[in-house]
Amino acid sequence: KAGVTQTPRYLIKTRGQQVTLSCSPISGHRSVSWYQQTPGQGLQFLFEYFSETQRNKGNFPGRFSGRQFSNSRSEMNVSTLELGDSALYLCASSLAFRRENGYTFGSGTRLTVV
Amino acid sequence: EDQVTQSPEALRLQEGESSSLNCSYTVSGLRGLFWYRQDPGKGPEFLFTLYSAGEEKEKERLKATLTKKESFLHITAPKPEDSATYLCAVQAWAGNMLTFGGGTRLMVKP
Numbered sequence: 001k002a003g004v005t006q007t008p009r010y011l012i013k014t015r016g017q018q019v020t021l022s023c024s025p026i027s028g029h030r031s032v033s034w035y036q037q038t039p040g041q042g043l044q045f046l047f048e049y050f051s052e053t054q055r056n057k058g059n060f061p062g063r064f065s066g067r068q069f070s071n072s073r074s075e076m077n078v079s080t081l082e083l084g085d086s087a088l089y090l091c092a093s094s095l096a097f098r099r100e101n102g103y104t105f106g107s108g109t110r111l112t113v114v
Numbered sequence: 115e116d117q118v119t120q121s122p123e124a125l126r127l128q129e130g131e132s133s134s135l136n137c138s139y140t141v142s143g144l145r146g147l148f149w150y151r152q153d154p155g156k157g158p159e160f161l162f163t164l165y166s167a168g169e170e171k172e173k174e175r176l177k178a179t180l181t182k183k184e185s186f187l188h189i190t191a192p193k194p195e196d197s198a199t200y201l202c203a204v205q206a207w208a209g210n211m212l213t214f215g216g217g218t219r220l221m222v223k224p
Contacts, residue, residue: 004157033211043158043201043214056209090157102148103212105157 002026004093004106012112018079021109025072025093032074033103034066037088046089049074078111086113116141120202120215127192127222135187135218137202147185148212149178150201158201161187192222 005024013019025032034046045058049068066076072093078085088110092103119138127133139147146165150158162171164180171178175196177188187200199219203212 031210035212035214042216043203043212045211045213048210050210056211058211092157102150102160102163104160105150107155107157 004091004104006089006091006106006109008109009107010110010112012114013081015081015083015113017081018077019081019111020075020077021089021091021111023074023076023091023093023106025074025091026104029093029095029104030072031094032068032072033092033094034074034076035090035092036060037090037108038086043090046076081113083113086111116204116206116213118202118204118213118215120200120218122218123216124219125221127189127220129193129222129224130191132188132190132192134189135200135202135220137185137187137215138183139185139202139204139215140183141204141206141213143207145205145207147180148203148205149176149185149187150203152199152201152217161200189220192220194222194224196220197222 007022031050033048035043037043047066048056052068063079068074088108090108092105094103117140121136146163149161152158162178167182169180175190179186199217201217203214
């Protein structure tokens with residue numbers, strides 16, 4: 001069974017640019033969440049999508065946005081990149097309302113802003 | 115605001131030396147408490163979900179327990195391959211997001 005696939009694995013961008021990250025959830029999973037992981041702040045929730053609708057949003061500026069497509073694949077976008085946006089961005093998928101297997105995370109996209 | 119604190123931040127053990135990791139939490143109505151393992155350069159790997167105080171779950175050398183304020187991850191006779199960062203997270207009934215602790219970095223020496 002294929003896991004959560006995130007692309008690209010690594011990305012280097014310049015301050016002020018924008019970036020789009022992609023996440024393909026496990027087949028059948030309709031809930032997709034995004035997290036940012038940094039050494040200083042740890043794992044922080046960005047947003048969650050279910051059936052193409054954003055259900056929850058974390059405490060991040062409006063430069064961070066996302067969307068989900070009808071096939072459950074999700075993208076997140078960061079505009080006007082800042083040095084502090086350098087982080088590991090993780091996507092997690094789950095079967096809605098089924099917590100027994102938790103949330104399955106992808107390997108992440110490592111974003112470096114220079 | 116939901117909060118999760120893990121201790122210690124780092125733990126060095128000799129192979130076979132059992133120990134426990136602590137996760138203290140405050141949450142507005144616990145929907146679930148999750149334990150994950152994360153290896154360098156990889157995403158977190160799910161270990162357990164606990165739902166209510168008194169619950170226990172086991173998997174190989176790991177055992178997770180839950181009280182109303184804390185969860186413990188007990189590691190019995192650890193092996194070097196158990197070396198990783200262990201993350202604790204809570205999920206409240208109010209939303210589907212996970213609130214993570216800072217993690218415990220475990221190093222098991224042969």
